[in-house]
Amino acid sequence: MNENHCVQQVLSGNTSAFSYFVETYQDMAITIAYRICGNMQDAEDVVQESYVKAYRNLHSFRSESKFSTWFYRIVYNTAVSHTKSQMWLSTKETEIENAVQIGYDALDIKIEDVERNEMVADIMQKIPKGDALLLTLYYMEDNPVKEIAGITGLNESNVKVKLFRARKLFKELLLKHYRDETENVIVN
Template sequence: MNENQRVQQVLSGNTSAFAYFVETYQDMAFTIAHRICGNVHDAEDVVQESFVKVYRNLHTFRSESKFSSWLYRIVYNTAITHSKSKLWLSSDQERSLMNVQEFSDLDTETQILDSERTETVSNVLNCMPKGEALLLTLYYLEDNPVKEIARITGLNESNVKVKLFRARQSFKELYTKYERVTTF
Protein backbone atom coordinates (compact mmCIF):
# COMPACT_ATOMS: atom_id res chain seq x y z
CA MET A 1 0.00 0.00 0.00
CA ASN A 2 1.46 3.36 -0.99
CA GLU A 3 1.38 6.50 1.10
CA ASN A 4 -1.37 8.16 -0.92
CA GLN A 5 -3.61 5.19 -0.17
CA ARG A 6 -2.74 5.44 3.51
CA VAL A 7 -3.62 9.15 3.45
CA GLN A 8 -6.98 8.27 1.93
CA GLN A 9 -7.55 5.66 4.66
CA VAL A 10 -6.99 8.25 7.37
CA LEU A 11 -9.19 10.78 5.59
CA SER A 12 -11.98 8.22 5.27
CA GLY A 13 -12.05 7.72 9.04
CA ASN A 14 -9.45 5.03 9.76
CA THR A 15 -7.50 7.11 12.27
CA SER A 16 -5.34 4.16 13.32
CA ALA A 17 -3.78 4.20 9.82
CA PHE A 18 -2.02 7.43 10.84
CA ALA A 19 0.26 5.35 13.08
CA TYR A 20 2.16 4.30 9.94
CA PHE A 21 3.25 7.89 9.34
CA VAL A 22 4.31 8.40 12.94
CA GLU A 23 6.32 5.17 13.03
CA THR A 24 7.92 5.79 9.64
CA TYR A 25 8.90 9.44 10.04
CA GLN A 26 9.25 10.17 13.75
CA ASP A 27 13.02 9.60 13.89
CA MET A 28 13.92 12.01 11.09
CA ALA A 29 11.29 14.47 12.32
CA PHE A 30 13.01 14.41 15.70
CA THR A 31 16.43 14.85 14.08
CA ILE A 32 15.26 17.91 12.16
CA ALA A 33 13.60 19.41 15.23
CA HIS A 34 16.62 18.70 17.42
CA ARG A 35 19.02 20.30 14.93
CA ILE A 36 16.93 23.46 14.95
CA CYS A 37 15.88 23.62 18.61
CA GLY A 38 19.14 22.39 20.09
CA ASN A 39 17.65 20.32 22.91
CA VAL A 40 15.71 17.11 23.33
CA HIS A 41 12.74 18.48 25.26
CA ASP A 42 11.91 21.20 22.73
CA ALA A 43 12.48 18.79 19.84
CA GLU A 44 10.02 16.31 21.34
CA ASP A 45 7.44 19.08 21.75
CA VAL A 46 7.98 20.22 18.16
CA VAL A 47 7.60 16.69 16.78
CA GLN A 48 4.40 16.10 18.73
CA GLU A 49 2.97 19.44 17.65
CA SER A 50 3.99 18.74 14.05
CA PHE A 51 2.25 15.38 13.91
CA VAL A 52 -0.91 16.99 15.30
CA LYS A 53 -0.68 19.63 12.55
CA VAL A 54 -0.12 16.94 9.92
CA TYR A 55 -3.14 14.98 11.13
CA ARG A 56 -5.39 18.04 11.21
CA ASN A 57 -4.24 19.24 7.78
CA LEU A 58 -3.94 15.90 6.02
CA HIS A 59 -6.77 16.93 3.70
CA THR A 60 -4.49 19.66 2.30
CA PHE A 61 -1.74 17.23 1.27
CA ARG A 62 -1.31 17.22 -2.49
CA SER A 63 0.21 14.09 -3.92
CA GLU A 64 2.43 16.19 -6.19
CA SER A 65 5.33 15.90 -3.75
CA LYS A 66 6.54 13.18 -1.46
CA PHE A 67 4.66 12.85 1.82
CA SER A 68 7.96 12.98 3.71
CA SER A 69 8.85 16.36 2.17
CA TRP A 70 5.47 17.77 3.17
CA LEU A 71 5.78 16.43 6.71
CA TYR A 72 9.40 17.56 7.14
CA ARG A 73 8.42 21.02 5.93
CA ILE A 74 5.81 21.18 8.71
CA VAL A 75 8.38 19.98 11.26
CA TYR A 76 10.89 22.52 9.98
CA ASN A 77 8.42 25.43 10.17
CA THR A 78 7.16 24.37 13.59
CA ALA A 79 10.69 24.12 14.94
CA ILE A 80 11.63 27.52 13.51
CA THR A 81 8.56 29.08 15.08
CA HIS A 82 9.16 27.26 18.35
CA SER A 83 12.81 28.18 18.66
CA LYS A 84 12.53 31.64 17.11
CA SER A 85 16.15 31.16 16.13
CA LYS A 86 18.06 32.79 13.33
CA LEU A 87 18.80 29.50 11.63
CA TRP A 88 20.98 30.74 8.82
CA LEU A 89 23.06 33.22 10.79
CA SER A 90 26.46 31.91 11.80
CA SER A 91 26.69 30.94 15.42
CA ASP A 92 29.53 32.09 17.58
CA GLN A 93 32.39 30.18 15.94
CA GLU A 94 34.65 30.65 18.96
CA ARG A 95 32.07 28.97 21.18
CA SER A 96 31.79 26.12 18.68
CA LEU A 97 35.54 25.71 18.58
CA MET A 98 35.72 25.73 22.37
CA ASN A 99 33.21 22.87 22.39
CA VAL A 100 35.68 20.87 20.32
CA GLN A 101 37.91 20.75 23.40
CA GLU A 102 35.28 18.51 25.04
CA PHE A 103 36.10 15.81 22.51
CA SER A 104 39.66 15.35 23.79
CA ASP A 105 38.55 12.69 26.27
CA LEU A 106 37.98 10.20 23.46
CA ASP A 107 40.62 7.53 22.92
CA THR A 108 42.22 7.96 19.47
CA GLU A 109 42.40 4.23 18.76
CA THR A 110 38.73 3.76 19.55
CA GLN A 111 37.74 6.46 17.04
CA ILE A 112 38.56 4.08 14.21
CA LEU A 113 35.50 2.01 15.03
CA ASP A 114 32.40 2.90 13.09
CA SER A 115 30.38 3.64 16.19
CA GLU A 116 32.96 6.17 17.32
CA ARG A 117 33.11 7.74 13.89
CA THR A 118 29.34 8.16 14.01
CA GLU A 119 29.64 9.80 17.41
CA THR A 120 32.39 12.06 16.11
CA VAL A 121 30.28 13.19 13.18
CA SER A 122 27.36 13.82 15.52
CA ASN A 123 29.54 15.86 17.88
CA VAL A 124 30.93 17.94 15.05
CA LEU A 125 27.42 18.53 13.70
CA ASN A 126 26.35 19.68 17.17
CA CYS A 127 29.13 22.31 17.13
CA MET A 128 28.04 23.72 13.78
CA PRO A 129 25.45 26.42 13.13
CA LYS A 130 22.03 24.77 13.29
CA GLY A 131 21.08 25.47 9.69
CA GLU A 132 24.28 24.00 8.31
CA ALA A 133 23.96 20.89 10.46
CA LEU A 134 20.37 20.45 9.33
CA LEU A 135 21.31 20.65 5.65
CA LEU A 136 24.12 18.12 6.06
CA THR A 137 21.79 15.80 7.96
CA LEU A 138 19.07 16.01 5.32
CA TYR A 139 21.52 15.55 2.45
CA TYR A 140 23.98 12.96 3.75
CA LEU A 141 22.20 11.12 6.54
CA GLU A 142 18.68 11.14 5.10
CA ASP A 143 19.79 11.03 1.42
CA ASN A 144 17.45 13.80 0.32
CA PRO A 145 18.25 15.39 -3.04
CA VAL A 146 18.74 19.16 -3.24
CA LYS A 147 15.26 19.56 -4.72
CA GLU A 148 13.63 17.88 -1.70
CA ILE A 149 15.72 19.90 0.74
CA ALA A 150 14.56 23.06 -1.02
CA ARG A 151 10.95 21.97 -0.53
CA ILE A 152 11.53 21.15 3.13
CA THR A 153 13.38 24.36 4.01
CA GLY A 154 11.68 26.77 1.65
CA LEU A 155 15.00 27.82 0.15
CA ASN A 156 15.55 27.79 -3.60
CA GLU A 157 17.74 25.03 -5.02
CA SER A 158 20.74 27.22 -5.77
CA ASN A 159 20.62 28.61 -2.24
CA VAL A 160 20.57 25.05 -0.86
CA LYS A 161 23.62 24.21 -2.98
CA VAL A 162 25.53 27.25 -1.74
CA LYS A 163 24.61 26.57 1.88
CA LEU A 164 25.54 22.90 1.50
CA PHE A 165 28.93 23.94 0.09
CA ARG A 166 29.53 26.25 3.05
CA ALA A 167 28.29 23.61 5.48
CA ARG A 168 30.75 21.08 4.04
CA GLN A 169 33.59 23.57 4.47
CA SER A 170 32.56 24.32 8.04
CA PHE A 171 32.23 20.60 8.82
CA LYS A 172 35.67 19.89 7.36
CA GLU A 173 37.25 22.69 9.40
CA LEU A 174 35.64 21.58 12.66
CA TYR A 175 36.38 17.92 11.98
CA THR A 176 40.04 18.72 11.30
CA LYS A 177 40.28 20.71 14.54
CA TYR A 178 38.59 17.86 16.36
CA GLU A 179 41.14 15.41 14.94
CA ARG A 180 44.01 17.64 16.09
CA VAL A 181 42.59 17.93 19.61
CA THR A 182 42.04 14.20 19.99
CA THR A 183 45.42 13.11 18.65
CA PHE A 184 47.39 14.96 21.34
Protein backbone atom coordinates (compact mmCIF):
# COMPACT_ATOMS: atom_id res chain seq x y z
CA MET A 1 0.00 0.00 0.00
CA ASN A 2 1.21 3.51 -0.79
CA GLU A 3 1.99 5.15 2.55
CA ASN A 4 1.10 8.65 1.39
CA HIS A 5 -2.28 7.37 0.24
CA CYS A 6 -2.78 5.68 3.61
CA VAL A 7 -1.86 8.90 5.43
CA GLN A 8 -4.42 10.78 3.35
CA GLN A 9 -7.08 8.18 4.12
CA VAL A 10 -6.49 8.55 7.86
CA LEU A 11 -6.53 12.34 7.60
CA SER A 12 -9.80 12.12 5.65
CA GLY A 13 -11.48 10.26 8.50
CA ASN A 14 -10.79 6.60 7.69
CA THR A 15 -9.18 5.85 11.05
CA SER A 16 -8.99 2.12 10.36
CA ALA A 17 -6.37 2.83 7.67
CA PHE A 18 -3.94 3.63 10.50
CA SER A 19 -3.79 -0.11 11.27
CA TYR A 20 -1.48 -0.47 8.24
CA PHE A 21 1.18 1.53 10.09
CA VAL A 22 0.70 -0.43 13.30
CA GLU A 23 1.09 -3.77 11.52
CA THR A 24 4.01 -2.62 9.38
CA TYR A 25 6.17 -0.85 11.96
CA GLN A 26 5.34 -2.45 15.29
CA ASP A 27 8.23 -4.94 15.43
CA MET A 28 10.95 -2.38 14.75
CA ALA A 29 9.29 0.13 17.06
CA ILE A 30 9.39 -2.44 19.88
CA THR A 31 13.04 -3.15 19.10
CA ILE A 32 13.99 0.53 19.29
CA ALA A 33 12.02 1.11 22.48
CA TYR A 34 13.39 -2.05 24.10
CA ARG A 35 16.98 -1.06 23.34
CA ILE A 36 16.42 2.27 25.05
CA CYS A 37 14.15 1.23 27.93
CA GLY A 38 15.80 -2.08 28.71
CA ASN A 39 12.62 -4.00 29.44
CA MET A 40 9.65 -5.18 27.42
CA GLN A 41 6.92 -3.67 29.62
CA ASP A 42 8.28 -0.12 29.21
CA ALA A 43 9.01 -0.73 25.53
CA GLU A 44 5.40 -1.74 24.87
CA ASP A 45 4.14 1.32 26.76
CA VAL A 46 6.46 3.57 24.76
CA VAL A 47 5.33 2.09 21.45
CA GLN A 48 1.68 2.46 22.34
CA GLU A 49 2.26 6.09 23.37
CA SER A 50 4.22 6.65 20.15
CA TYR A 51 1.37 5.39 18.00
CA VAL A 52 -1.01 7.75 19.78
CA LYS A 53 1.40 10.65 19.19
CA ALA A 54 1.83 9.69 15.53
CA TYR A 55 -1.92 9.47 15.03
CA ARG A 56 -2.56 12.82 16.68
CA ASN A 57 0.24 14.51 14.76
CA LEU A 58 -0.24 12.79 11.41
CA HIS A 59 -1.22 16.13 9.90
CA SER A 60 2.37 17.31 10.51
CA PHE A 61 3.93 14.41 8.58
CA ARG A 62 5.64 15.72 5.47
CA SER A 63 5.71 13.22 2.65
CA GLU A 64 9.23 14.13 1.56
CA SER A 65 10.63 11.70 4.15
CA LYS A 66 9.71 8.09 4.77
CA PHE A 67 6.92 7.47 7.27
CA SER A 68 9.11 4.89 9.02
CA THR A 69 11.84 7.44 9.73
CA TRP A 70 9.29 9.94 11.05
CA PHE A 71 7.58 7.36 13.21
CA TYR A 72 10.79 5.77 14.55
CA ARG A 73 11.93 9.25 15.53
CA ILE A 74 8.75 9.58 17.61
CA VAL A 75 9.45 6.18 19.21
CA TYR A 76 13.04 7.16 19.92
CA ASN A 77 12.13 10.50 21.51
CA THR A 78 9.30 8.97 23.53
CA ALA A 79 11.56 6.20 24.83
CA VAL A 80 14.32 8.62 25.76
CA SER A 81 11.81 10.85 27.55
CA HIS A 82 10.31 7.81 29.24
CA THR A 83 13.58 6.49 30.61
CA LYS A 84 15.38 9.82 30.99
CA SER A 85 18.50 7.79 30.34
CA GLN A 86 21.87 9.06 29.36
CA MET A 87 22.21 6.79 26.38
CA TRP A 88 25.62 7.79 25.13
CA LEU A 89 27.60 7.41 28.34
CA SER A 90 30.15 4.67 28.31
CA THR A 91 32.95 3.68 30.59
CA LYS A 92 35.59 3.87 27.90
CA GLU A 93 35.83 6.47 25.16
CA THR A 94 37.64 5.80 21.89
CA GLU A 95 39.68 8.40 20.09
CA ILE A 96 37.99 9.68 16.93
CA GLU A 97 41.27 9.42 15.03
CA ASN A 98 41.12 5.64 15.40
CA ALA A 99 37.70 5.45 13.74
CA VAL A 100 39.05 4.80 10.26
CA GLN A 101 41.56 2.16 11.38
CA ILE A 102 39.22 -0.14 13.24
CA GLY A 103 35.95 0.77 11.53
CA TYR A 104 36.23 -2.09 9.06
CA ASP A 105 37.74 -4.57 11.47
CA ALA A 106 35.26 -7.43 11.77
CA LEU A 107 34.94 -10.55 13.78
CA ASP A 108 34.75 -13.70 11.74
CA ILE A 109 33.12 -16.04 14.20
CA LYS A 110 32.24 -19.47 12.94
CA ILE A 111 29.92 -20.65 15.67
CA GLU A 112 26.50 -22.16 15.28
CA ASP A 113 23.74 -19.58 14.87
CA VAL A 114 22.13 -20.24 18.24
CA GLU A 115 25.38 -19.77 20.16
CA ARG A 116 26.26 -16.66 18.16
CA ASN A 117 22.83 -15.13 18.75
CA GLU A 118 23.12 -15.80 22.49
CA MET A 119 26.55 -14.18 22.57
CA VAL A 120 25.31 -11.15 20.64
CA ALA A 121 22.30 -10.74 22.92
CA ASP A 122 24.51 -11.01 25.99
CA ILE A 123 26.98 -8.37 24.76
CA MET A 124 24.16 -6.07 23.61
CA GLN A 125 22.86 -6.10 27.20
CA LYS A 126 26.29 -5.07 28.50
CA ILE A 127 26.93 -2.08 26.26
CA PRO A 128 25.30 1.35 26.66
CA LYS A 129 21.71 1.46 25.40
CA GLY A 130 22.48 4.01 22.70
CA ASP A 131 25.27 1.86 21.30
CA ALA A 132 23.02 -1.20 21.29
CA LEU A 133 20.35 0.78 19.47
CA LEU A 134 22.75 1.98 16.78
CA LEU A 135 24.14 -1.51 16.21
CA THR A 136 20.61 -2.89 16.01
CA LEU A 137 19.44 -0.26 13.55
CA TYR A 138 22.53 -0.58 11.35
CA TYR A 139 23.39 -4.28 11.40
CA MET A 140 20.21 -6.09 12.36
CA GLU A 141 17.70 -3.86 10.61
CA ASP A 142 19.93 -2.72 7.70
CA ASN A 143 19.11 0.98 8.07
CA PRO A 144 21.51 3.32 6.29
CA VAL A 145 23.39 5.95 8.31
CA LYS A 146 21.14 8.68 6.91
CA GLU A 147 17.98 7.02 8.26
CA ILE A 148 19.61 6.33 11.61
CA ALA A 149 20.48 10.02 11.81
CA GLY A 150 16.85 10.84 11.08
CA ILE A 151 15.62 8.45 13.76
CA THR A 152 18.05 9.47 16.50
CA GLY A 153 18.45 13.15 15.70
CA LEU A 154 22.22 12.79 15.48
CA ASN A 155 24.06 14.08 12.44
CA GLU A 156 25.46 11.51 10.01
CA SER A 157 29.09 12.04 11.08
CA ASN A 158 28.12 11.53 14.70
CA VAL A 159 26.26 8.33 13.81
CA LYS A 160 29.35 7.02 12.03
CA VAL A 161 31.64 7.80 14.97
CA LYS A 162 29.20 6.32 17.48
CA LEU A 163 28.79 3.21 15.31
CA PHE A 164 32.56 2.84 15.21
CA ARG A 165 32.81 3.17 18.98
CA ALA A 166 29.94 0.75 19.49
CA ARG A 167 31.58 -1.81 17.18
CA LYS A 168 34.87 -1.48 19.01
CA LEU A 169 33.26 -1.80 22.44
CA PHE A 170 31.22 -4.77 21.21
CA LYS A 171 34.39 -6.46 19.98
CA GLU A 172 36.29 -5.74 23.20
CA LEU A 173 33.50 -7.17 25.34
CA LEU A 174 33.11 -10.17 23.07
CA LEU A 175 36.81 -10.94 23.33
CA LYS A 176 36.83 -10.35 27.08
CA HIS A 177 33.80 -12.48 27.89
CA TYR A 178 34.05 -15.14 25.20
CA ARG A 179 37.78 -15.45 24.56
CA ASP A 180 37.77 -19.23 25.00
CA GLU A 181 35.01 -19.71 22.47
CA THR A 182 36.37 -17.25 19.92
CA GLU A 183 40.16 -17.16 20.15
CA ASN A 184 40.70 -19.76 17.42
CA VAL A 185 38.19 -18.31 14.97
CA ILE A 186 38.81 -14.54 15.07
CA VAL A 187 40.59 -13.16 12.08
CA ASN A 188 42.43 -9.89 12.77
